[in-house]
Amino acid sequence: MKNIFRCLMIGVLLLGFQACSHFNSTTGTATSPTHASHTVTAMPSESARLTLQENQDLMKTPQTADETEDTVPEVASNDSSDQQLIDEALNLVQDSQDLWNEGQSDEAIAALDQSYKLILKISSDSESDIQQQKEDLRLLISKRLLEIYTGSSRTHRSIGDGAIPLVMNEHVEREIKSFQTIERNFFVESYRRSGRYQKYIAAEFRKAGLPTELSWLPLIESGYKDKAFSRSRALGPWQFIASTGYRFNLKRDQWIDERMDYQKSTKAAIEYLTSLHDLFGDWTSALAGYNCGEMNVVRAISRQREDYLDNFWDLYTILPAETARYVPRFLATLHIIKNPAKYGFTELTLDAPIQFDEMTVTKQMKIKEIASAINAAPELLEDLNPALRLQITPDYAYALRIPSKTGKVLEAKLDAIPECTLPVLAKHNEHRTYGGRIGGSNTAAYTVRKGETLSKIAKKYRTSVGAIAKLNHIRSSSKIHTGQKLKVPAKQTISSGYAQTKNHAQYTRYRVQSGDTLWSIATKYNTTVSKIRDVNSLSGNSLQSGQVIQVPSAS
Incomplete structure (x- = not known):
């Protein structure tokens, strides 16, 4: 019976994918499906492949965890609009969840409908990571609709603590040989870092009824690094991309990104792995789905001539x-x-497990100010709170992790710690200048410094390598040299302390009425939830009756 149910699930997923692939949202006509080619260098997966090199010979120069953490995905400039559609669709899904929690089912469904319309606009020839996010959103929207119509919620069930079969074959032997030789330092360092929270992860998997061996998966995912960031935009120890994080309730706003929180991302990983095992029936196939997305495995199954x-x-x-x-x-x-x-691994050691106390705070404070108050190293507090994106506590209740036995000290000094104002992000109506304007356009002059690469400069200016390359008429792979003059896009960067220019955007002053939501207001004024949030510096979706906000006109 389980196999029959599983086959039905796989069939439904496959039919859904084919239907989406064959429908052109612009023309409303049937089209031929296009599938991204999956090579070793294309990274469409949920995860940062920390040791995969960028050529076909995987065994020579593997990518290390350090390289993954410092690498910014080089997103082609023509994919930026698709990423914006993804981000806006994610916002609508989050709005839908909030509306449902408030008992507004019809509005929640309408927000999901709007989200689905947005992802249908995404080009079928976008980068593989965009396609994976689109796929995740389709699954998430379907799941949310099912929850709304059935009134159900996510629940865990035990699927047994059966061990993962330790198969030994030529493929496994080849990977062991790689860890023994060219990847030895990576393995030793990753194993050392595992001591910080592998036991916690194993305990959580045991409580969920999953094999505890899965607690070692972050070793190959991220090297047990909280902030490991891949070319495919996957982040954290479990390497979730944003859309999959939303699927499993990992919060992501201007303050925090819970993909970097080892406790919360572990709970999300448990849910995801459980759903994959439910779908495929064995752990090795489930792990394949975790790596490349369940639809890639479903397609592989559908191409088999014999029964799966x-x-x-x-x-x-x-x-x-x-x-x-x-x-x-x-x-x-x-x-x-x-x-x-x-x-031959006789040199393995483990870091001490992470120990901390938690204290709920509601005040915006810099981590370094808190560290000074309790006489702790700022790096220690940053290490304990990796989910804080700006090293500032948010403007809502947040469980701050602090060194053990420092809670009373912090409580006594809390009022004396200065409140911090969040830096204003220059979005659609503000631009930041560095070293002077170039012809009055939204670009800035930049002189390359020693050791810099296009990737590092793109990360600094919160843009893409492709955008810089296009602006300077060079290839994305071009080498740059110290002293070289470049133009860089002057946008999406912190405006505080720099000259700013504002476009003359039009705004409508609006007083929030009972029952209003960000989504309903955005729909009424033909704008987006993201723009309303940006203009009013809103960190969440909550509105109060009588609150006055600025609503940007449709652009």
């Missing part, structure tokens, strides 16, 4: 190359951890 046997190795040769390597890589990790000496 619930066995990853049946799919091995037809999965994307990086996924085919991912599962043996995890099994190799388990083999080594089970018997380090057998594989």
Whole structure:
């Protein structure tokens, strides 16, 4: 019966994907589906593949966890509009959840309808990570609609604590050899960092009825780094992209990103892995889905000439190359951890487990000011609170992690800590200048410094390598040299302390009425939720009756 149900689930997912692939939202006509080609260098997955190199020979120069953390995904400039559609669709999904929680089911469904219309506008030839986010959103919208119509909510159920079979074959042996040689430092350092919270993760998996071996998955995902950031925009120890984070209730706003919180992202990983096991029936296939997305595995299953046997190795040769390597890589990790000496790892050590107290604060404060008040190193507090995006506590209740036995000290000094004002982000109507304007356009002059790359400059100016390359008529792969003059887009950066120019945008003064939501106001004035939030510096979706806000006119 389980296999019959699973086949039905896979069939529904596949039919849904094909229907979406064949429908052109612009013309309303049927089209041929286009599928992104999955190579080793294309990274469409949920996860940062920390040791995958950028050429076909994977075994020579693997990417390390350090390189992943410092690498900003180089998003082509023609994908920026698609990413904006994704972001706006995500905002609508979040609005829908808030509306549902408030008992406004009709409005919640309308917001989901609007979100789905937005993702239908996304080009079918966008980058693979955009397509993965689109896929995640389709699944999330479907799930939310089902919850609304059935009145159900997400629940956990035990699926047994059966161990993952420790298969040994040539593919696993190859990964063990890689860890023993060219990736030895990566493995040793990742194992050391695992001591901080691997035991906590294992305990959570045990409580959820999942194999505790899965607690070692972050070793190959992120090297147990809280802030590991991949080219595919995956973030945190479990390497969630934003859309999948939303699927599993990881909060992300201007203050925090819970993908970097090891406790909350672990709970999300448990839910995701559970749903994948429900779909595929075995852990190796579920892990393949975690790596490349469930739809890629579903498509691989659909291409088989014989019936699917619930066995990853049946799919091995037809999965994307990086996924085919991912599962043996995890099994190799388990083999080594089970018997380090057998594989020559006699130098392994563990960091001490993280220990902290929590104190709920509602005041905006800089982490360094809090650290000074309790006589602690700022780096320690930052390390304990990796989810804080700006190293500032938010303007709502936040469970701040502090060193053990410092709670009373902080409580006594809390009022004396200065309140911090969030830096204003220059969005659609403000621009920041660096070193002078160029011809009055929204660009700035920049002189390349020693050791800088296009990627580092793009990260600094919150833009993409593609945008800088296009502006300077060079290739994204071009090398730059110290002293070179570049034009950079002067947008989406912090405006405080810099010259600003404002476009003469039109705004409507609006007094919030009972029952109003950001989404309903945005719909009424033909604008977006994001723009209303930006103009009014709103961190969430809550509005109060009688509150006065500025509503930007449609652009």
